[in-house]
Amino acid sequence: xxxxxxxxxxxxxxxxxxxxxxxxxxxxLIQKQxxxxxxxxxxxxxxxxxxxxxxxxxxxxxxxNDFPAYANWSxxxxxxxxxxxxQLSHKSQIDIAYQRQGxxxxxxxxxxxxxxxxxxxTMSRHTQGRFQYTLLDRNAALALQxxxxxxxxxxxxxxxxxxxxPLYLLSALHKANRLLGVEYQSRCPVEHIEVLExxxxxxxxxxxxxxxxxxxxxxxxxxxxxxxxxxxPVKGQILITExxxxxxxxxxxxxxxxxxxxxxxxGGSHEHKGLDNRSSLDIMQTIANDAVxxxxxxxxxxxxxxxxxxxxxxxDGAPIYQRSTKYQGAFGVCCHSGVSLAxxxxxxxxxxxxxTLDRDQKILIEAxxxxxxxx
Amino acid sequence: xxKVYDYLVIGAGPAGMAAAIEASNAGLCVLVLDQAENAGGxxxxxxxxxxxxxxxxxxxxxxVGKPLLAEFMAANCDYQPMAQLWHIEAHEKGFLxxxxxxxxxxxxxxxxxxxxxxxxxRPMAIPGWHKPGVMTAGAGQILLKTAALLPKQVVLAGSxxxxxxxxQQYRAAGVIITALLDTTPKSNYWYATPxxxxxxxxPKQLLKGLWLTLVQRIKTPYITxxxxxxxxxxxxxxxxxxxxxxxxxxxxxxxxMLHQGLIPETQMGQLLGCxxxxxxxQQCWQARxxxxxxxxxxxxxxxxxxxxxxxxxxxxxxxxxxxxxxANSGVATLSLQKRLLTLWLxxxxxxxxxxxxxxxxxxxxxxxxxxPSSDTIICRCEQVTAGAVTAIASRxxxxxxxxxxxTRAGMGACQGRxxxxxxxxxxxxxxxxxxxxxxxxxxxxxxxxxxxxxxSRQTEL
Amino acid sequence: MTDLLFSCLLxxxxxxxxxxxxxxxxxxxxxSVAAALLYLGNLxxxxxxxxxxxxxxxxxxxxxxxxxxxxxxxxxxxACLREVMPHMCIETAMVGVNP
Ligand SMILES: Cc1cc2nc3c(=O)[nH]c(=O)nc-3n(C[C@H](O)[C@H](O)[C@H](O)COP(=O)(O)OP(=O)(O)OC[C@H]3O[C@@H](n4cnc5c(N)ncnc54)[C@H](O)[C@@H]3O)c2cc1C
Ligand SMILES: Cc1cc2nc3c(=O)[nH]c(=O)nc-3n(C[C@H](O)[C@H](O)[C@H](O)COP(=O)(O)OP(=O)(O)OC[C@H]3O[C@@H](n4cnc5c(N)ncnc54)[C@H](O)[C@@H]3O)c2cc1C
Ligand code: FES
Numbered sequence: 001x002x003x004x005x006x007x008x009x010x011x012x013x014x015x016x017x018x019x020x021x022x023x024x025x026x027x028x029l030i031q032k033q034x035x036x037x038x039x040x041x042x043x044x045x046x047x048x049x050x051x052x053x054x055x056x057x058x059x060x061x062x063x064x065n066d067f068p069a070y071a072n073w074s075x076x077x078x079x080x081x082x083x084x085x086x087q088l089s090h091k092s093q094i095d096i097a098y099q100r101q102g103x104x105x106x107x108x109x110x111x112x113x114x115x116x117x118x119x120x121x122t123m124s125r126h127t128q129g130r131f132q133y134t135l136l137d138r139n140a141a142l143a144l145q146x147x148x149x150x151x152x153x154x155x156x157x158x159x160x161x162x163x164x165x166p167l168y169l170l171s172a173l174h175k176a177n178r179l180l181g182v183e184y185q186s187r188c189p190v191e192h193i194e195v196l197e198x199x200x201x202x203x204x205x206x207x208x209x210x211x212x213x214x215x216x217x218x219x220x221x222x223x224x225x226x227x228x229x230x231x232x233p234v235k236g237q238i239l240i241t242e243x244x245x246x247x248x249x250x251x252x253x254x255x256x257x258x259x260x261x262x263x264x265x266x267g268g269s270h271e272h273k274g275l276d277n278r279s280s281l282d283i284m285q286t287i288a289n290d291a292v293x294x295x296x297x298x299x300x301x302x303x304x305x306x307x308x309x310x311x312x313x314x315x316d317g318a319p320i321y322q323r324s325t326k327y328q329g330a331f332g333v334c335c336h337s338g339v340s341l342a343x344x345x346x347x348x349x350x351x352x353x354x355x356t357l358d359r360d361q362k363i364l365i366e367a368x369x370x371x372x373x374x375x
Numbered sequence: 376x377x378k379v380y381d382y383l384v385i386g387a388g389p390a391g392m393a394a395a396i397e398a399s400n401a402g403l404c405v406l407v408l409d410q411a412e413n414a415g416g417x418x419x420x421x422x423x424x425x426x427x428x429x430x431x432x433x434x435x436x437x438x439v440g441k442p443l444l445a446e447f448m449a450a451n452c453d454y455q456p457m458a459q460l461w462h463i464e465a466h467e468k469g470f471l472x473x474x475x476x477x478x479x480x481x482x483x484x485x486x487x488x489x490x491x492x493x494x495x496x497r498p499m500a501i502p503g504w505h506k507p508g509v510m511t512a513g514a515g516q517i518l519l520k521t522a523a524l525l526p527k528q529v530v531l532a533g534s535x536x537x538x539x540x541x542x543q544q545y546r547a548a549g550v551i552i553t554a555l556l557d558t559t560p561k562s563n564y565w566y567a568t569p570x571x572x573x574x575x576x577x578p579k580q581l582l583k584g585l586w587l588t589l590v591q592r593i594k595t596p597y598i599t600x601x602x603x604x605x606x607x608x609x610x611x612x613x614x615x616x617x618x619x620x621x622x623x624x625x626x627x628x629x630x631x632m633l634h635q636g637l638i639p640e641t642q643m644g645q646l647l648g649c650x651x652x653x654x655x656x657q658q659c660w661q662a663r664x665x666x667x668x669x670x671x672x673x674x675x676x677x678x679x680x681x682x683x684x685x686x687x688x689x690x691x692x693x694x695x696x697x698x699x700x701x702a703n704s705g706v707a708t709l710s711l712q713k714r715l716l717t718l719w720l721x722x723x724x725x726x727x728x729x730x731x732x733x734x735x736x737x738x739x740x741x742x743x744x745x746x747p748s749s750d751t752i753i754c755r756c757e758q759v760t761a762g763a764v765t766a767i768a769s770r771x772x773x774x775x776x777x778x779x780x781x782t783r784a785g786m787g788a789c790q791g792r793x794x795x796x797x798x799x800x801x802x803x804x805x806x807x808x809x810x811x812x813x814x815x816x817x818x819x820x821x822x823x824x825x826x827x828x829x830x831s832r833q834t835e836l
Numbered sequence: 837m838t839d840l841l842f843s844c845l846l847x848x849x850x851x852x853x854x855x856x857x858x859x860x861x862x863x864x865x866x867x868s869v870a871a872a873l874l875y876l877g878n879l880x881x882x883x884x885x886x887x888x889x890x891x892x893x894x895x896x897x898x899x900x901x902x903x904x905x906x907x908x909x910x911x912x913x914x915a916c917l918r919e920v921m922p923h924m925c926i927e928t929a930m931v932g933v934n935p
Contacts, residue, residue: 042773043773044773044774044814045773045774045775045776045777045813045814046774046776046814046817047773049777052776052777052780167780167781167783168781170780170781171767171780171781174770175770178770184770184771185771186771186772186773186777187773187774239827241827242885242912243885266827278464278648279462279464279819279820280464281462281464281471281473281482281833284462284820284830285830285831285833288827288828288830288831289831291827291831292827292828292831298827299826299827299828299831300826300827300828300911301826301827302824302825302826302827302911302912303821303824303825303826303827303830304786304787304788304821304824305786305790305819305821306819306820306821307819308819410898410917411898411917412917412918412919417897421866424866426845426846426849428845428846429845429846432845457917457918459917478910495895495897495899496895505889505891505894506892507879507880507890507891507892508841508879508892509892509894510892510893510894510895510896511894511895511896513895513896513897514893514894514895514896514897517896517897517916518842518871518874518896521866521867521868521871522844522846522864522866522867522868522871522872522874522875523844523845523846523864524842524843524844524845524871524874524875525842525843525844525845526841526842527840527841527842527843548845610889610890611879611880611890629841630841640899755894755900755902756886756901757886758884758886758887787901788901788904788912789899789900789901792899792900793899793900823898823914824901824904824912824913824914826911826912
């Protein structure tokens, strides 16, 4: 049934935005309460979509160094991933190539290494020692990752990091959602949200609850529902090489990772260029240079693709989980690490939306609302 | 700081050569880059080198390019063959053009850029088209032009002037054409009649075309109204099956050449954010170009088949016009002579494009080709089938770009050149919307292979 | 290698020595590498990286990327865009798949 036919019988939930955040939340909601009528409204084919342009890491190291709630949330999110991945692959019959093989962040100077040491220690403190890590000197790093260049002085290692194919993750979420009865409408950008007496009207569909998961468009839509959702685009360029022999990079890393297909993904820049997401030579060159410095033998691998995408970035880089105080039933979710947190969004955040969460968890999530940006 | 060219031309075909000649004659500092080893482009490929026997087979329309080629070789412009362009971007001084030359990635800066990189053949996705023993008719012609290589025996299949021309050239060389399977829908003849007027404005070409068609119909085993072509064979081609009037036929063959007309190579313009429009007549996306090649991007022109498919003559006129307009940009008053020449070239280009409407309508691809059976490979690089694409598209994905993310179709080495158009048709069918409303695949560098080592060591020119 | 699919019109053109997978051959000068491989009777020259099936050059004009070979140690060269040079060393993933 097309949503247009449902104008008169409202949905329980409308999710605006079908990226990783919206799709994970819909997946969580429908699993918890299968009788719910949920509609996901998504944008057009060439919209900015961090969900199809990201690096695919489920990353814990360094997350929430200045923000204990986020550090705990990231770790919890990563711990929920194995079960989430198993269930999702089973439901969707799509292999999302999830692996929790541990991750390495390489340091190219003693200074970088000492910064990493500091960060790891802070993170461990924030999480009462639940975050596990080892700081590696050059030889120890070489033992885990052979072929490192001369410039690598060491690395930080955590067994809690992992990776996934983010494209298949999104595809699997959409497929599972459809099988579970979530309705999905693409090419349906929401311009305006009308507040009704007992709910909301978005693009002609009605619902009692609405969650804004529209990525960079959340800022604009949030205003309509009296929510301050300050997000800005931060551009990231990524390079991907031809397939290399399996096991070339046994560990995940924000600097480079090997995908299940065998290609090597290299990244990524952090650029403030507004909504411009074109590829540029200088950045591609820098990325290639860094990669070759870390692993000289990558020089002979061919580039098959490059891309760039815009991060949905809050002022402190941590997620924003917001409930509209003015309009009951309206929520906003903005998050940079939507891959890492997919399991947490499906598992815990959806319970928060349904108001079925225990008190401690609720406090943790609500610590990440926008009060922290108030001056 | 590197040298800044006044005009950088990509492609040394008729359009690029003509533009470079005009611009350099006017005193501009011009550079022409081409990935081929010799100038000439698709039509005059290898013209400087062919032997007499090849020339006889290839016919007079080929040799006619000699003066242009000579003029280009004598022109006062830089020409870099074997330059594989892999990236272009906007730059404060105009454009940054990056090409791999002899294994080194070189960056060129230019204030104005002309894309004259020509056309490619419309990918004809039929079951088995990825097997050894299948190639395009263009490939057959290139092998003839550049290597004098001739098959002993071949099946030709598809539609369009190039297929007929190849049949003619092959017959002249004594190749056995087992069958020419013409997929032109009979209804096209009817739909094309209103365009006869347009065709009549170029009577010589019209007659030549008619003659070519007639001769093939008489002299080759010519089968019309063909649909449902399938390549047979496990590892290699062993035969081909096809349908005529509801009846299925099989023929044995080891080699089959496919053709379904030409489409512009639009990737470079797309990379620069040039506005693309769907051409109903030519059934493909094209950059929006004005008659002298101007595009939606200031300083960027597109001429020849890279803009609109028009053939060699119009490419050459279009290139000349583009070069003259570039050379005189910023000139307040043109001499009367220049103005008349520009006007004449404008009219010629417009007229020839209009006349082309007849060919476009007559050889518009048959509908069955845009709805391949589900086991047909659509994306040759990533081995994605039509069935997989349709399954995702009918679930309501937003378009080809989201589809690419879900299926990997379009992610391979050819950067979606071989699948982009067919993906759009499949999405359009599955979602019951016009293909013109499906947005094309986004283009990203590298447009041709480069390794990380080469990328990390950039050379500025 | 069985019956050749293609034959060459050039009868008395100068020849150029090249090496294909370690074996020396003579081919007419000025041929593209892809054409030279075909001249020598090699239709399929590549194993597809995803399916491992045999694949052959398709467009001979640089758009399909079905002709990738190693030339003088350089990987991923489009064989259809390069002319043979004396003593050029060509490596292909496979040779000789022919009907
Ligand atoms: C280069 C890069 C690397 C990254 N690496 C990682 C990583 O390794 N690990 C990690 O965890 N995270 C990573 N991320 C972050 C992660 O990708 C994002 O956090 C996540 O994808 C955000 O998902 P989203 O659904 O909020 O946003 P998006 O993916 O941007 O989706 C927004 C959706 O909303 C739709 N939409 C927009 N406006 C409207 C409207 N008005 N009406 C209806 N629909 C609308 C759009 O069409 C789109 O589908 C990376 C991001 C980038 C850019
Ligand atoms: C295979 C084929 C065969 C054809 N045969 C005929 C024929 O027999 N008769 C006829 O009338 N028309 C033929 N055509 C039509 C032909 O396109 C036009 O007649 C005419 O050649 C168009 O001229 P042009 O200058 O626009 O482009 P082209 O002649 O195609 O020239 C484009 C040039 O750009 C170069 N180029 C492309 N991409 C890059 C890149 N990334 N980097 C650097 N250089 C690049 C190419 O090497 C080429 O030299 C054929 C077309 C094709 C594709
Ligand atoms: S044969 Fe198509 S790229 Fe060489």
